[in-house]
Amino acid sequence: MNNFWDNINKFPRFLISIILGFFLTTFRQIFRLFKNKKISIIIVITTYILLSILYKIIENMLGIQ
Template sequence: MTKFWNNINKFPRFLFSVIVGFFLTTFYTIFELLKEKNKRLTISIIIVVFIGIITMILRQMLGIK
């Protein structure tokens, strides 16, 4: 039973490392693309459009005007 509680105590650290690892691997490629001057504008436009679409979807789903 002690082994079970030790595993339960380790779970938050594991969950935190998985989440941080996901964001680091996801955003690393975006930051590498932003280093190139000709792709900076394209990536910025894609990010702004993506945030705008998500905002509009959430506003319509929640009924916020």
């Protein structure tokens, strides 16, 4: 039974390392794209537009004015 609780105690550290690894590998590719000035401007504008659209959709769905 002691072995079971040892494994349960290791799970949060494992979960954090998986999540951190996912974000590091994802953002590494994005940061490589930011080295090119033209592509970085396109990425920033696209991200801004997508977040604006998402904000408006959620605002309308919840009826917030």
